[in-house]
Amino acid sequence: MAAPKLSERRVSQRYMLNQESACGHAVFEKSIVLPMMDISYGGFSVAIDKPENANICDTLPRTSEVDLIMLGVGTTGRAIRVFESKQRLGYAFCHDTASVLIFLRRFIEFMRMGEHLSILDKSLLKPPYDSSDWLCFRGDGPTDVVMHKSRVEANAVDEAIITYREKDSYRSAELRGGRLYTAISTESTPGGNRANQDPQANEDILRKSACILMGYLQACEPGHQAYINHLLEHMRKQLLSSPQSKSRLT
Numbered sequence: 001m002a003a004p005k006l007s008e009r010r011v012s013q014r015y016m017l018n019q020e021s022a023c024g025h026a027v028f029e030k031s032i033v034l035p036m037m038d039i040s041y042g043g044f045s046v047a048i049d050k051p052e053n054a055n056i057c058d059t060l061p062r063t064s065e066v067d068l069i070m071l072g073v074g075t076t077g078r079a080i081r082v083f084e085s086k087q088r089l090g091y092a093f094c095h096d097t098a099s100v101l102i103f104l105r106r107f108i109e110f111m112r113m114g115e116h117l118s119i120l121d122k123s124l125l126k127p128p129y130d131s132s133d134w135l136c137f138r139g140d141g142p143t144d145v146v147m148h149k150s151r152v153e154a155n156a157v158d159e160a161i162i163t164y165r166e167k168d169s170y171r172s173a174e175l176r177g178g179r180l181y182t183a184i185s186t187e188s189t190p191g192g193n194r195a196n197q198d199p200q201a202n203e204d205i206l207r208k209s210a211c212i213l214m215g216y217l218q219a220c221e222p223g224h225q226a227y228i229n230h231l232l233e234h235m236r237k238q239l240l241s242s243p244q245s246k247s248r249l250t
Contacts, residue, residue: 012041015111015218018229023214023236026091027067028060034089036068041104043079043092044068057084063094068103071207072239075103110208113143113164114215119224135227141165143212147227155226162209173201173209175231180238182206203242210235 016038017024024036026046034046034053048056063080077100083090093100117139122130129136129146137145141164148159160175170185182205184196213232220228 014038014040015108015115015215017214018217018232023071023210023232025069027069028064030065030067032056032060037088039070039104039108041093041101041108043082043090045083045088045090047088049087057081057089060089064091066091068100070107071210071236072203072242072244073103073207075099106208107211110164110211111215111218113139113141114145114212115218116140117143117145117212117216119221135224137216145212145216147231149227156230157227160231162212164208164212166208171202171205171208173206173235175234180206180234201238203239203244206235206239210239 017036024039024044025033026036026044027033034048034056037045037047060081063078065076066079067074067076078094078096079091080094081089082092095101117137120136120138125134125136128134133149133151135145135147135149143162143164145162146160147157150156150158152158157175158178161172162174163170163172165171172183172185174181174183180201182202184202184205186196210232213228213235217225217228217232
């Protein structure tokens, strides 16, 4: 009897991950590390297009324990292989407990926020943001992303700030002078919210800000992709270099 054909049918929306930025990995059987190509509440896929992975399906059981590592934090769950090709393997989560769903929520919900960003028309902006050197986006929440194009390095940004609302305050991550900073606006004043800046960048804010950028990459204009990836790379390196990071895969 022929083996049943594997197929991948995910109900939940999947979000593509940039393999080159190494934002996500799946570790099978505690030793086999593969880059994730996409993620959803229902499952994920991994890339197997390198020569050393040619016979990976013979090595991995169909149902595996897998460690998911995203931007330096991780969780463990079980997944069953439901799709395979020469380029990738697709897996569906076995949601025996809620732990994987809880873990994924901290990423996917912020990717959704980024997915709904749209660029602001220059006529709506005040100086200096109305110049061609700036890219300004706004989404639900509201969520704002502002980036200044580098005049020295092509397809790079030298200044940026991402602001989003969470609970009763605004959180922000800022790139300035080659360093990343974070802040929480907690106190309401006549002039607006007062931001309490953390000299040691808050990793949770950085991680959620990175997810907003990853969400926008799902359908961003081609001319914006390089700038978003440059900013995302700053965040990824800082998160993975943290002593608390569960990933040293750079």
